[in-house]
Amino acid sequence: MPADDAITTLIRAGRAEEAFERLVPGYRRRVFGLAYAILRDRGAAEDLAQEVFVKLWQALPRYDGRARLSTWIYAITRNAAISALRRRRRSVSLSDPAVQQEVEGIAAQPDVEQDAALWRQVEALPDNQRQAVILYYQDERPVDEVAEMMGVPVNTVKTHLHRARARLAAALGVPGKEVA
């Protein structure tokens, strides 16, 4: 990201406050999108995104610039989201009626009412395919950025996207190409 250089320069100059002011609006959608793609819950994703930015604020003076700023932020987000997911899985069981209700109720969330059928199918995709679809279409991101966010190779993202589109097309009755 072009703004990363300016943010990194500010951090190196010890101007963490200014760096953070640029970092939050620049990464809000990305961090939220990644958190949502992993957690599949808006409330939890929002809470996690806030937690990630608090962590970033605390860790910013220690950022040494060895890894790219975006790579560093995505790694922190992924780790936090995976930990949150594990905590949630430990505390609830999938057979728990409340969890089933939550999964069934995903399509009923206010923001997804517009295209509930599409959301239901996206939610039914395997984890990696769902994450790739959400991150790719959220802001029409380049595949290499989606790969960086997910921490996987570019070709893996391409495969996930190809398979996900074919599955969605089949499920939604869209004439599409068969999955290889």
Added chain:
Amino acid sequence: MSSEDAGMAALDARLRRAMHGLDARAGFEARVRARIAAAAPVSADLRAQFEERREAVRRRLRREAWANGISIAGIGIAAAALVWRFAPEIGRAAAGVPIPADPVVIAAVTLAALAFGLWPVLRTLPGFRIG
């Protein structure tokens, strides 16, 4: 454009529309700021606890250094007194060795040897600075 391509293009557009709305609620930055502000007193409190513990350790090390210093001084004085008391005997025993039998010189040499041997401990004493 084939019907397949048109269908996939429509699916892409649908996905873009659906995913574009994925964002945090309005006021996200203010909520992050509030969380940072709420976390700050906790970290300040932790820092204060850390400083307190570090000061306690520093005091304990200073006490131990003084105790070590006093022990070393006691041993040194006792050694010097013994050498002083038994200087003639030591002188006779060391008759073959070409050193002066003067008790003052022997005591001084003993203290110097002790100081040299205990130099690593002596230099840890509080306020002990040379140069």
